[in-house]
Structures are given as C-alpha cells and as structure tokens.
Amino acid sequence: MAPALPQRAACAAMLLIMLLGPGTAAGAYKPRIRKELRSLTDEEYRSLIIGLSTMLTISTEAGRRLFGPKYIGCGERRAAPRVQSNGHNGPPFMTFHRSFLLEMEQSLLSVGPGLKALPYWDITLDNPGTGKYFGTPKTIFSEKYAGQNDGDPIVGSGVTTGVFAWRQVNRFIPAQWPQYLKVYNGSTAGFTRGPTNTNANPLVTRFPTQNLVKALKQAADQPGGNTSLPFAKLPKVAFDMDYVVNQNGQVLLRYPVANYQRCLDPKTYKTWMEWNFCLDITILATAPKTVDKGKYLWPQVGTTALLHAAPHWTTGGVGLKNNSIGDMFDVSTSPNEPLLFPLHHANLDRSAMMWQAAATKQDPSMPFKYWHYPASKAEYPTANDGVLLNDVLCSNAPFKTIFSSPPANPKGYTHWEVLYYTRPGASPYIYDSML
C-alpha cells in the first residue's frame, strides 16, 4: 500500500536528515539521556519523587498555571481510557507507551528541573541471585524506592513500605472524567482500576507472587489450559515460570540479562512485530495464525517473552478470588504504581530503541519502512481498529502535544509520526545504554 501523503513528506525529510546528518539539519543534536534509576544523583531522584507526587495531587489545570503547558495531572495521566482505545495486544504497544512516557517525562521535567530525563528500571539488576542490586540496599524493593515486592498481609496486601507507602488509589468520580465516560467508568468496586478488577482495597495493592504461581499452575493443570488466560493457550507456556523462593517464603520471579538481550538481536527478530513477540507474551498470543509462536518461546529461553509481563506479575500479583488483581497487574490502571509503572515501561522502550538502532545499522532503509510496523489488515489480520501505521494513536484520548511539531492530523499523532519523531538520530531522548 502506498504511504499516505504526510508519511511521504516525512520520508523525504528523513532522507534529507540522514544525508545531511541530524546536526546539520536541525542544529546540534542533544537528546535527553535516560538513566537507570539507581544511577540518578540524589538531586535527580528527589526531583523525580517531587514530580510524581505533584502529578498525583495537583490537577492539570492548576498545574499548568504553576508549571507551564507541559504539565499533566494524574487524571489524564491514568491509562484506562487509553487502554480502552487500543494501546495493547498488538502493533501499538510501544508507540502507545512511548507516547505515554514522553508526555509524563515532559510533565516531570516541568515540575522538577533537577531531573534531566525520565529514568528506567532495569529488572535484570534485581534478578534473584545474579542481579547487581539483588539483596543490597539499592534493590528497587527497598524503603528508598518502591518498597517490598509483596504487599503487607495485615492490610490485604496493601503497599506499606517504600517511597509511596500507604498511598491510596483514587475513587472513580464520573464528573472528573466526562470526556472518557463512553469508554471508562471505573472498577466494579468504584476505584480507578480496570473495569473487571474487583479489588476493593483502597491502598495500592501487591498480592503475593506465590498466588500467581498457584493460579498459573492451576491453569496449566486444566485440560487444554485455562482459556481465560490468553497466554495459557500458547504451547508449553503454562507454565514454566522461572522463580526462586527466598528465606521468608516469598516467591520472586527471575529475569536474567540473557533474556533481555535476546530481544535486541535484529538478525533473530527482524521486524517491529517480531521484536514485540519477543517482548510480550500477550501480543504473541494475539498474533495472526500464520505466526510461528513456538519460535518465540521454545527451545529458546522460555521466559523471554515475559519481559513486559514479569514485573507486572511479580509486583501486582493476583488475589486468587473474584478477579481481584494487584495494581501493577491491572492493564488499565497500573500507573497506580507511580514509580514501578513508568520506569518498567521505560525499560521496555529502551529495548525497542536499542533494537531499532541495531536493525537500522544492519539495514539503513529500516526507518523508511518504519521497521515494518503493520500498515494494513492484510499485513496483520488480527489488528484492532486504530492500531495500524497511519491510524491516530489512541483516538479516544489522543496525544497531541508530545512533539515540537503539531500532529499532521488535528485529531492526534499517528503511529508513524511517533516512530518518525523518535527515530535514531532525531528522538528527543535516548538511553544511557545506547551511548
């Protein structure tokens, strides 16, 4: 299919920039450098927490008067309406999260200029046994950072440790969300959680990871797997969970460096979707029939495709009854975990950016092909509405201000624009591991 006109113009501009070099076309190229959480200076970390706390308490309107037009309060920052607008389960996973994080980063920087860029959380540094910070005061599961991996059983697995200890999830107030009511009405328990999440704990919740292991084993023991779990339909996934049990009897999922690195190889994972399949087991489960799903699971490292899921699962967990799930496990509203959510997804974006850079080095025409991001249903038959290359990203709650140029379509940026504006050599930010 011929690209849409704005896309052709963008291709021409991209060609010019590649020929001249980014520095020649638009002045010296100085992207923000995103660092690992534990590499932040004390001042940067303080600014991050002040920024997050401010965004959780001050509305967009009030915040813009104080901090300028890039500020965004938690009401708009929450993912739910956007998730209902197709930010998951297919090609848009990373264009959505990249945009979401960029919007958040710009807001954080406007609140706390001591922060230079959004940090990321490298889960492999906390990997039980081999992670550099595992068992040290610098582990993310410490008082300084996110608190314990499992919540406190005395308060129904609520989070009572870490920098955001005792934080409450907002109740859903329809009058606060008039523009989104068609797609989002809060949880059945009346909180800003996913529509089917019955968790009634007002505290941010982290159910024990051992519940999850139990639930997955039960699913695996059922004939044909548990059909309510999309990933359980995948061959041999249900379930070779890779975990250890610590001296307190807590289950900790493992995610070693080799798994993270595997997804970066453009020789094995040649296209945008192949990288996605490596990263995310749910995307793999919803892939078209023609995709050889086993390629991404076996005989390779079985849990590679849990790079997205593992931190959600181990910190969110499940309640084992009535579809009650922990906040980080809730696909609609996991930003209720103010530190873990953005930093984990920045780590996924880091993988995407490194893969894109490696794929471009191998084949310099990749940016012109948008890394083979699907542009039509013929290319990706299981695509939902709004997720193809030229579609407006999250049309129910679109992104309109994340780049310095306005969107070509006044309704909001499209997936190709996100890929275009964040391409190697032009993105407003990169990661320290790319230097």
Ligand SMILES: [Cu+2]
């Ligand atoms: Cu996620």
